[in-house]
Amino acid sequence: MGRYRPPQPPASKYITPEGKQKLSEELDFLWHKRRPLVTKALSAAAAEGDRSENAEYIYRKKELREIDARVRHLRKRLDGMTVVDQPPSDPDKIFFGAWVQLVDGNNREVVYRIVGPDEFDPKLGYISMDSPMGKILMGKTLDDEFSLKLPETAASYCVLAISYSPITI
Numbered sequence: 254m255g256r257y258r259p260p261q262p263p264a265s266k267y268i269t270p271e272g273k274q275k276l277s278e279e280l281d282f283l284w285h286k287r288r289p290l291v292t293k294a295l296s297a298a299a300a301e302g303d304r305s306e307n308a309e310y311i312y313r314k315k316e317l318r319e320i321d322a323r324v325r326h327l328r329k330r331l332d333g334m335t336v337v338d339q340p341p342s343d344p345d346k347i348f349f350g351a352w353v354q355l356v357d358g359n360n361r362e363v364v365y366r367i368v369g370p371d372e373f374d375p376k377l378g379y380i381s382m383d384s385p386m387g388k389i390l391m392g393k394t395l396d397d398e399f400s401l402k403l404p405e406t407a408a409s410y411c412v413l414a415i416s417y418s419p420i421t422i
Contacts, residue, residue, distance in 0.1 A: 264369075264370040264371070264383060265369055265370055265381075265382055265383055266333050266334055266335050266369075267334070267335050267337050267349050267369045267382065268334045268335070268336055268337070268368075268369040268371060268372060269336070269337060269338075269350055269368055269369070269372065270336055270338045271372075272368060272369060272371060272372035273331070273334060273336050275372065276327055276330065276331055276371060276372075277331065279327060280324060280327040280328065280331065283320055283323060283324050283327075284324055287320060288317070288320050288321075288324070291313055291316050291317050291320060292317065294309070294313050295310065295313035295314060295317060298310035298313050330371060334369075334371075337349050337350055340417040341417075344415070344417055345394055345395065345415065346392055346393070346394050346415070347367065347390045347391060347392060347393045347394070347412070347415055348367070348391065348392075349367055349368075349369070349382055350366070350367060350368070350417060351366070351367050351390075351415055351416070351417055352364060352365070352366050352414075352415070352416045352417070352418065352419055352420040353365050353366070353367065353390060353393075353412060353414070353415055353420075354412075354413040354414035354415075354420050355410045355411065355412060355413060356410065356411050356413050357408055357409065357410050358408065358409045358410075362413065363378070364378050364420050364421075365378050365379070365380045365386070365390075366378055366379045366380070366419075367380060367381075367382050367387055367390060367391070368380070368381065368382065369381065369382060370382070370383050385401060385402075386401060389401060390412075393412050394412065394415070395412055395413075395414070395415060396411065396412060397411070397412045398410070398411045398412075
């Protein structure tokens, strides 16, 4: 018997202009550069004869399926995206695209940017608006305090700065 997993709620359809550009470049690379190379290698492997024991043929078929699946995903996601390229009417509140400087209970400062689920990157401090932290931050203003329940503990934060251009510490 398999494990049942309830369906995930649909991801938000918002994206920054930089995020859309990155996904569009990935789609272009996969479709116009990577896929033709894999198709050519697959054809060469298929010409070698018996396909049932041809490791190159089996590998290239798998790789082509993965590329096609990613291309379908990117096309579907990009088709329904809303590009948010303007700051909100109230720049004193945290909304999509905001850079937020926070201080935690141990006086450590962190900077996050609220982005769409397709472009989050922890190394850059980009967090998804669908993440627990992203959801809590939405609508907060300067000096708002909040706590976030973590698996083993809870962390408290205070909003130090909100900007719609990059913040450096």
